[in-house]
Amino acid sequence: MSPRVVFPNKILPYLLLAPQLAITLVFFYWPASQALYQSMLREDPFGLSSKFVWFANFRKVLSDPNYLNSVHVTIVFSVATAAVAMSVALLLAVMADKVVRSRGLYRTLMIWPYAVAPAIAGMLWLFLFNPSIGSLAYGLRWLGISWDPLLNGSQAMVLVVAAASWKQISYNFLFFVAGLQAIPKTLIEAAAIDGAGEHKRFWTIVFPLLAPTTFFLLVVNTVYAFFDTFGIIHAVTGGGPGKATETLVYKVYNDGFVNLILGDSAAQSVILMAIVIALTAIQFRYVERKVHYG
Amino acid sequence: MAEPSTRPPASGHDKLMIGQSAAGIWLAHAVLILGILIVAFPIYYTFVASTHSLQTILRPPLPLLPGDRFVENYWEALFGGVGRIGGVPVGTLLLNTTIVALGIAVGKIIISILSAYAIVFFRFRGRMFFFWLIFITLMLPVEVRILPTYKVMVDLGLIDTYTGLIVPLIASATATLLFRQFFLTIPGELVEAARVDGAGPWRFFKDILLPLSRTNIAALFVILFIYGWTQYLWPLLVTNRNDMNTIVIALKKMISFADADTEWHLVMVTSMLAIVPPILVVVLMQRWFVRGLVETEK
Numbered sequence: 001m002s003p004r005v006v007f008p009n010k011i012l013p014y015l016l017l018a019p020q021l022a023i024t025l026v027f028f029y030w031p032a033s034q035a036l037y038q039s040m041l042r043e044d045p046f047g048l049s050s051k052f053v054w055f056a057n058f059r060k061v062l063s064d065p066n067y068l069n070s071v072h073v074t075i076v077f078s079v080a081t082a083a084v085a086m087s088v089a090l091l092l093a094v095m096a097d098k099v100v101r102s103r104g105l106y107r108t109l110m111i112w113p114y115a116v117a118p119a120i121a122g123m124l125w126l127f128l129f130n131p132s133i134g135s136l137a138y139g140l141r142w143l144g145i146s147w148d149p150l151l152n153g154s155q156a157m158v159l160v161v162a163a164a165s166w167k168q169i170s171y172n173f174l175f176f177v178a179g180l181q182a183i184p185k186t187l188i189e190a191a192a193i194d195g196a197g198e199h200k201r202f203w204t205i206v207f208p209l210l211a212p213t214t215f216f217l218l219v220v221n222t223v224y225a226f227f228d229t230f231g232i233i234h235a236v237t238g239g240g241p242g243k244a245t246e247t248l249v250y251k252v253y254n255d256g257f258v259n260l261i262l263g264d265s266a267a268q269s270v271i272l273m274a275i276v277i278a279l280t281a282i283q284f285r286y287v288e289r290k291v292h293y294g
Numbered sequence: 295m296a297e298p299s300t301r302p303p304a305s306g307h308d309k310l311m312i313g314q315s316a317a318g319i320w321l322a323h324a325v326l327i328l329g330i331l332i333v334a335f336p337i338y339y340t341f342v343a344s345t346h347s348l349q350t351i352l353r354p355p356l357p358l359l360p361g362d363r364f365v366e367n368y369w370e371a372l373f374g375g376v377g378r379i380g381g382v383p384v385g386t387l388l389l390n391t392t393i394v395a396l397g398i399a400v401g402k403i404i405i406s407i408l409s410a411y412a413i414v415f416f417r418f419r420g421r422m423f424f425f426w427l428i429f430i431t432l433m434l435p436v437e438v439r440i441l442p443t444y445k446v447m448v449d450l451g452l453i454d455t456y457t458g459l460i461v462p463l464i465a466s467a468t469a470t471l472l473f474r475q476f477f478l479t480i481p482g483e484l485v486e487a488a489r490v491d492g493a494g495p496w497r498f499f500k501d502i503l504l505p506l507s508r509t510n511i512a513a514l515f516v517i518l519f520i521y522g523w524t525q526y527l528w529p530l531l532v533t534n535r536n537d538m539n540t541i542v543i544a545l546k547k548m549i550s551f552a553d554a555d556t557e558w559h560l561v562m563v564t565s566m567l568a569i570v571p572p573i574l575v576v577v578l579m580q581r582w583f584v585r586g587l588v589e590t591e592k
Binding site for chain 2: 133137270
């Protein structure tokens with residue numbers, strides 16, 4: 001970085017930083033350090049005494065079948081959500097890139113779900129598909145499918161994945177459209193003149209050139225599916241039926257806040273922290289670099 | 295290929311590129327329209343449900359067209375109070391949510407622009423340390439520190455207060471990074487010129503930096519307003535009282551599939567009222583929003 005022209009003030013910069021730092025220390029660093037500390041404590045059932053147990057809570061959590069189930073649920077949920085949200089958005093973006101007429105209108109109509117809270121997205125889908133009042137659930141039963149996401153775990157998963165991807169489509173759509181616009185049209189026309197069909201042009205030119213966007217969205221969608229979908233799970237299934245839709249974040253909340261198992265919950269928090277750090281590192285290391293390539 | 299024409303091609307019409315067929319364009323329109331129908335259907339369905347009576351909703355399938363209870367249902371929800379959430383009218387919830395969303399958006403913008411200003415335009419001891427301190431908060435979302443943060447809120451007496459709903463969410467590494475990135479593109483000559491003309495740090499900030507940051511601020515405002523409006527976990531933790539709920543949390547409380555007495559028509563109205571304001575913000579400020587989103591996140 002070149003030496004910038006700066007103001008010589010000595011005290012002012014600290015005052016400017018003070019509000020942000022104060023909030024950061026009180027509401028971010030202090031609680032995070034508490035989570036770290038508590039993850040190595042075990043309290044007796046009455047909360048009267050606690051003792052330092054090093055990594056025993058982690059061992060306990062990682063060997064708990066319920067926790068492993070929730071790891072599995074989270075992976076299935078995230079992969080399905082990212083796959084559906086990204087492929088639908090890509091298809092729509094490719095189509096939107098072809099047309100000129102009413103392009104703006106399509107975009108306007110496509111970005112609505114971005115503004116809908118995840119929890120509400122979940123509820124909207126629940127209105128459609130819940131067994132007692134949902135019109136589409138009625139339709140499914142009429143077709144002879146025994147549909148009850150409140151009792152059937154896989155159906156509950158399908159429902160939350162649908163709601164989570166529905167909400168994320170608009171975000172992915174905007175990024176794919178921007179990515180497609182950055183690809184020079186001459187490149188595609190040249191391939192067309194050489195006789196490459198539409199299908200071939202897409203897979204050999206467009207898709208590889210979109211790789212930076214796709215990779216970026218993959219990271220963002222994973223983070224979204226891991227953390228931002230708590231509202232969907234909490235509002236639609238409550239982790240159930242059974243534990244069929246209990247994701248990692250929902251389990252931290254449930255163990256700590258509802259079941260009050262503090263040590264376990266803290267250990268789970270720390271594991272989640274490690275996951276966020278890994279994802280953020282990936283995002284900044286690889287995504288930043290690859291964007292320039294694109 | 296299109297025939298050679300003396301007129302310039304009218305913008306807004308589909309022009310065929312080499313290798314494109316008219317049928318392909320029609321297919322593209324068809325796929326887009328289908329996509330939009332799927333995207334819009336859940337919202338449309340909820341709107342239709344919000345204009346029917348409870349009895350109609352309880353007997354699926356629901357008619358595809360709006361009913362005649364629009365005024366009654368919305369009036370009842372907005373001003374009448376909803377039984378399951380302690381008789382709080384949805385109007386109160388809307389007010390709470392607006393305060394929270396605006397507070398978060400404005401608060402985040404103010405504290406981020408100040409800290410980015412300090413980091414870029416001043417040299418002081420610990421500058422990089424503070425920068426990293428802010429940057430690392432990216433990796434500490436509420437979700438990973440639920441309980442200890444809740445405990446801090448209880449100790450500070452911030453449960454069921456607007457301060458509690460807003461302040462912990464306004465520290466933002468993303469916004470600070472964005473402003474920092476933008477400030478770094480401002481040429482040093484500008485600062486020098488300002489200093490030669492006798493402008494102090496405050497004058498420079500107010501008369502040069504703020505006007506230059508207008509588009510960034512607008513873009514960020516939309517994104518942060520949506521962020522604030524759609525919060526779930528945080529308001530769930532820090533509100534107990536029904537009249538301090540945000541609309542999203544209240545909606546969750548209103549629904550029960552076990553009980554037969556869920557007032558579905560009011561649930562539908564509340565859903566619409568929870569969805570429409572942020573959608574309006576996004577659609578009306580679309581230009582800034584799309585630019586801000588696509589540029590800031592990369």
